[in-house]
Amino acid sequence: MKSPTLSLLLSGLLLAGGAHATDADHIRASHAWIRVLPGALPAGAYVTLENDGEQPVALRGAGSTVYAEVMLHQSSRAGGMSRMSMVDALNVPAHGKAELAPAGYHLMLMQPNAPVKPGDTVTLTLQFGDGSTLATDFIARPANALDAGDGHADHAMPAMDHGAMPHGH
Amino acid sequence: MKPRHWLRPALLFLLLAAGLLLGGCHRGEPLPFRLTNISGHMPDLDFKLTDDSGKAVTGADYRGKVVLLYFGYTHCPDVCPLTLAQLHVVMQRLGPLADGARILFVSVDPARDTPAIMHAYVNAFDKRAVGLVGDARSVEALSKRYRSAFTREPSSADGTYEVSHSSAIYVFDRDGRARVLATPSASQDDLVHDLHLLLDTGATP
Numbered sequence: 001m002k003s004p005t006l007s008l009l010l011s012g013l014l015l016a017g018g019a020h021a022t023d024a025d026h027i028r029a030s031h032a033w034i035r036v037l038p039g040a041l042p043a044g045a046y047v048t049l050e051n052d053g054e055q056p057v058a059l060r061g062a063g064s065t066v067y068a069e070v071m072l073h074q075s076s077r078a079g080g081m082s083r084m085s086m087v088d089a090l091n092v093p094a095h096g097k098a099e100l101a102p103a104g105y106h107l108m109l110m111q112p113n114a115p116v117k118p119g120d121t122v123t124l125t126l127q128f129g130d131g132s133t134l135a136t137d138f139i140a141r142p143a144n145a146l147d148a149g150d151g152h153a154d155h156a157m158p159a160m161d162h163g164a165m166p167h168g169h
Numbered sequence: 170m171k172p173r174h175w176l177r178p179a180l181l182f183l184l185l186a187a188g189l190l191l192g193g194c195h196r197g198e199p200l201p202f203r204l205t206n207i208s209g210h211m212p213d214l215d216f217k218l219t220d221d222s223g224k225a226v227t228g229a230d231y232r233g234k235v236v237l238l239y240f241g242y243t244h245c246p247d248v249c250p251l252t253l254a255q256l257h258v259v260m261q262r263l264g265p266l267a268d269g270a271r272i273l274f275v276s277v278d279p280a281r282d283t284p285a286i287m288h289a290y291v292n293a294f295d296k297r298a299v300g301l302v303g304d305a306r307s308v309e310a311l312s313k314r315y316r317s318a319f320t321r322e323p324s325s326a327d328g329t330y331e332v333s334h335s336s337a338i339y340v341f342d343r344d345g346r347a348r349v350l351a352t353p354s355a356s357q358d359d360l361v362h363d364l365h366l367l368l369d370t371g372a373t374p
Contacts, residue, residue: 035250037243038289044246069327075247077353081318082248082336102251103353109246110329143293144254 022132026053027092029126032138033148034109035102036116043116045070045107045124045138046100046148051092058089058129059098061107066122068111075103084108089129102146118142200366203359204340204349211339211347214238216311218275221288221300228345235270235367236341240317240334242278243290248336248353249274253294255357256338260295262361266368269343272298277312277319277334279305315339315347342367 032047051057062070074087090105092098100106107124116122120140125133141149199208214228214236237256241249253274260267274291276282279302287300303311312319317335324330338351340363349363 035246037246037250038293039286041243041286041290042246044250073247077248077336080335080337080352081333082353083322083333084245084247084331103248106247143250143290144257144295146251146254146258 021053023053023057023128023130024126024132024134026051026055027057027126027128027134028052029134029136031148031150032124032136033145034116034122034138034140035143035145036118036120036140037143040112043067043109043112044073044102045109046102047107047126047136047138048097048099048101049092049126050097051094054094056094057092059092060089060127060129062124062126063133064109064122064124066112066114066116067109068113069109070124071108071110072105073108074105077103116140118145200348200363202349202363202366204351204355204363207339207347207350211316211350212314213347214341214345215314216275216301216303217307218301218303218311219284221284221291221302223284226301231271231273231341232345233343235343235364236339236345237270237272237364238275238315238339238341239272239337240275240277240312240319242276242332242334243282243286244278244329245332250294252336252338252353253291253298256298257295259357259360259364260297262357263364263368266365267297269368270297270364273301274298275301275303275308275311277308278321278332279303279308340364340367 028050030048030050034043034045037043049059059072061072064070072087072090073084075082075084087105090098090100118140122138122140123135124138125135127133139148214231216228218226220226239252239256241252253272256272260270263270272295274287276287282302284300284302287302291298291300317337319332319334322331322333336353339347340349340351342348348367351360
């Protein structure tokens with residue numbers, strides 16, 4: 001039951017797909033990790049996103065089959081106070097990168113449906129501005145970890161403010 | 170007898186100088202801290218709270234230990250764990266000396282943080298960390314004592330909420346006297362340096 005309209009539509013979509021890759025096609029995710037806290041306490045997830053495209057890409061949030069709720073958050077400090085607030089999107093600049101790192105942007109993961117232990121891998125599906133998604137494996141790390149543990153940064157002598165700057169490395 | 174006239178005031182001066190030096194030693198010579206020195210500017214460690222084993226404790230229970238006081242809450246997935254993880258690294262760098270120090274993590278979220286939750290939380294970071302809870306008034310009293318603050322933010326639709334809180338770490342010597350203040354942007358090397366001064370010296374027996 002092939003209708004000419006459908007074929008036309010399909011080839012049109014294919015053409016469009018070839019000409020315009022989705023946001024997710026331009027994003028490379030690395031150093032993805034989750035800081036696991038005891039019990040069912042909310043956890044923070046961190047990842048570095050690199051955009052090889054000509055256009056900025058907006059990270060809107062993420063979904064998970066393990067956590068009931070995932071929110072894009074930003075920690076900030078002002079006047080000696082630490083605050084956390086929800087943000088709508090994080091911009092990954094064209095030919096640039098954005099880091100979700102401790103004391104900055106992070107994904108807050110709430111209500112796990114099963115205990116997540118250090119060493120586990122949890123897949124989070126990152127969602128971008130155009131609706132495209134990118135399934136990314138996050139490694140669960142102990143509460144007192146400072147990074148993904150993949151040797152990405154030298155932590156022989158980490159500064160107190162490590163990770164405070166989104167583009168520190 | 171000219172020499173005597175000259176000797177007396179000189180001796181007097183020497184005695185005075187020696188007395189001043191001794192007095193200085195007795196009260197503890199100013200330690201060359203690298204972090205913000207708050208000696209004499211903040212009150213001694215004092216509170217009435219409950220520790221993570223459910224025992225009632227006061228500031229006096231931690232005399233003899235160098236105390237790192239930090240306010241936070243367990244439903245804080247980013248900044249509080251980062252600070253506690255960094256303090257764990259600091260403790261590791263101190264080696265066996267760290268046994269003379271305690272991290273006191275005071276919950277600013279009395280509604281959700283129980284001793285049991287606090288126990289699991291602090292022990293995930295460092296075995297020398299103690300979680301302290303108390304009713305809102307006791308926690309506020311301690312917070313105000315150090316010109317610190319916390320605010321419970323409005324709840325979201327699902328009933329969850331965040332608590333904004335001071336990010337500073339207050340360091341007390343073994344006598345419970347406030348000595349230095351570390352902001353989150355302070356260098357870890359400086360914190361290790363200042364803790365060495367407080368843990369090494371006999372200034373605070």
